[in-house]
Amino acid sequence: MTTQPHPGIIKAPGQIKNLVPPRPLRPTVKMSQTRLLDLVKTQCRIFSMNFNPQRLRLGNKVLRQRLRGPALAAWYPKKTVAFQDLQNTYKPLGLTTFDEAEDDREEAIQMSVTNILHAVWQYVDTFLLSSAKLRGKGRPKKKRTAAGKVVPDIGFRRRSRTPD
């Protein structure tokens, strides 16, 4: 029993084959070993490669590698010209600029001097008044009973129990 081809498939292999051009034949030229070596040697000389017909391990691949150092060293941004450099350049000529940082520093010094003076003044004030009591900062006066006796101050708990 023969199988019928599907009506959708077009079978025309012969036509397709004819469209492909025939592959050209390679010319076979016999070359002597010495001539081939000479060729390789010349090739190496021209392209500045290492001529190594015995294939010895000469480590030339290390010399062929590119240096990675400059690329690695250029990763972080380097310091460029700063405003400070400009100031330093023109300072010997007597040209000064407004330096905000320096201004802030001087202001801070001024502030600290004022603070110290203030502290000194406070100390002198305290010394002149001789005690805290005179400035109304002393301990509160003790509680007095009807008999005119002073309740002994011996702790918070005991005092709370005493009748008024």
Place this chain on the structure above:
Amino acid sequence: MSKAASLFHPKRLNLSGFVNTRVIRDNNKRMAVEQHEPERQALRYMIRNTSLPGRVRAQAQLQLSQMHSYTRPTQVKNRCVASGHVRSVFRDFRINRFQFRMQALSGHLPGVKKASW
């Protein structure tokens, strides 16, 4: 005994942008690698060259192994230029993913646009 890393401290800091201790350390390593790379490569060449006498090659091995670790290129780590972070740093922009996002959204990276489709 390990040699002191202070050998590689620069006299004056030549960095701008974000700087912290780890960034400075990595930069020191990079400088050391750049400086000592020819020496290291010469030693590596001698070690791999089988035409050299064995004694010379062994000496070269010893010398290479005794060089400071800072001169080794594998010590170098790509850190974020804007924040100093080490993780997920884009090589093309030299910043990590979060800095990249922030800078890209604020339009500081030319040609970078948020994709939407």
